[in-house]
Amino acid sequence: MQIDSSPSREIGVFDSGVGGFTVLRELRTLLPSARLRYLADTAYAPYGNRSPDEIRARSIAISEHLIERGAELIVVACNTATAHAIEALRERWPALPFVGTEPGIKPAVAATRNGRIGLLATPSTAASARLRALIERHIGDRQVVVQVVVQGCAGVVDRIEAGDLGSAELQALVDRYCEPLRAAGVDTALLGCTHYPFIEPLWQAALGPEVELLRIETAVARRALSLWTPTEGDIPALDIETSGDPVALQRWIGRVLGWQDTAVQAWQPQSKTASSC
Numbered sequence: 001m002q003i004d005s006s007p008s009r010e011i012g013v014f015d016s017g018v019g020g021f022t023v024l025r026e027l028r029t030l031l032p033s034a035r036l037r038y039l040a041d042t043a044y045a046p047y048g049n050r051s052p053d054e055i056r057a058r059s060i061a062i063s064e065h066l067i068e069r070g071a072e073l074i075v076v077a078c079n080t081a082t083a084h085a086i087e088a089l090r091e092r093w094p095a096l097p098f099v100g101t102e103p104g105i106k107p108a109v110a111a112t113r114n115g116r117i118g119l120l121a122t123p124s125t126a127a128s129a130r131l132r133a134l135i136e137r138h139i140g141d142r143q144v145v146v147q148v149v150v151q152g153c154a155g156v157v158d159r160i161e162a163g164d165l166g167s168a169e170l171q172a173l174v175d176r177y178c179e180p181l182r183a184a185g186v187d188t189a190l191l192g193c194t195h196y197p198f199i200e201p202l203w204q205a206a207l208g209p210e211v212e213l214l215r216i217e218t219a220v221a222r223r224a225l226s227l228w229t230p231t232e233g234d235i236p237a238l239d240i241e242t243s244g245d246p247v248a249l250q251r252w253i254g255r256v257l258g259w260q261d262t263a264v265q266a267w268q269p270q271s272k273t274a275s276s277c
C-alpha cells in the first residue's frame with residue numbers, strides 16, 4: 001500500500017466512522033487503479049443521533065477537505081449523511097459528482113414476495129423526509145400492496161465503532177429492533193446503514209433464515225465506477241484519515257478488515273461551520 005500526501009486526482013469517501021469501509025472495500029475491488037481517500041468522522045459518530053444541521057455542516061467541511069486534497073468524485077458512504085446533506089453538497093459543488101448511499105427500496109420492492117419489507121436504519125435516517133420520499137416513489141412499482149416497516153436502531157453503531165461485532169448484548173439489541181419486522185412478517189429486509197453489514201449474521205439470526213437481507217454497498221461502488229474514467233497517470237493508493245483517534249482506528253482496521261499496517265492520519269476541519277457544531 002502506498003501513502004503519499006501530494007495532491008493528485010482521487011476519489012474521496014466519507015462516513016461518520018467505520019461504516020463506509022463496507023463501501024470502500026467494494027471500491028478497491030472495482031477500481032484497483034484509483035487513488036482513494038477515506039475520511040472517518042469518528043469524533044462526531046454516530047451521526048444517527050445528530051441533528052440534520054450538524055450532519056450537513058460536518059459533510060460540507062469533510063467535502064471541502066476532500067476536494068482540497070484532489071477529489072474529483074465523492075462517495076458519501078453513509079445513509080444518514082446522504083439523507084440530510086447530499087442535496088446541500090450537490091448545490092454547493094454543482095460540477096462535482098457525488099454518489100450517495102440510500103437503502104435499496106427499489107430492489108426490495110422487486111424482491112418481496114409477500115409485499116412486506118423491513119428497513120433497519122439509524123434514528124436520523126429513519127426520521128428523514130428523503131427516506132419517506134424514496135419509499136413513496138417506489139412502493140407503487142408493483143401490483144402488490146407494499147408495506148415498509150422502518151425501524152430506527154439507536155446504539156448499534158456505537159457498539160460497532162467500539163469493535164463489538166458479536167456480543168450477547170449487541171445480539172439482544174438487534175433482536176429488539178427486529179421484533180417489529182418479525183411481527184409484521186417481512187420477507188425482505190434492508191440494511192439501511194453502512195455499519196450494519198459488519199454484523200449481518202446478527203441481523204439474520206434475529207430475523208430468521210427465511211428473510212432475505214439486502215445490502216447496498218456493491219451498487220454504490222458500481223455507481224462510482226460508472227462515473228470514474230481511469231487514466232494512465234493514476235497511482236493506486238489509499239489514504240485514511242479520522243477526526244478521532246488514529247491509533248484506535250488503525251487497530252480496528254487491522255482486526256476487522258485485516259488490513260495490517262494501514263496508516264491512519266489525524267484530521268480536523270478548518271471551517272468555522274463544522275467546528276461550531
Ligand code: DGL
Pocket residue numbers: 015016017019020045046047048049077078079080081122125157192193194195
Ligand atoms: N454509517 C452511517 C449510515 O450509513 C452512519 C451511522 C451513524 O453514524 O449513525 O447511516
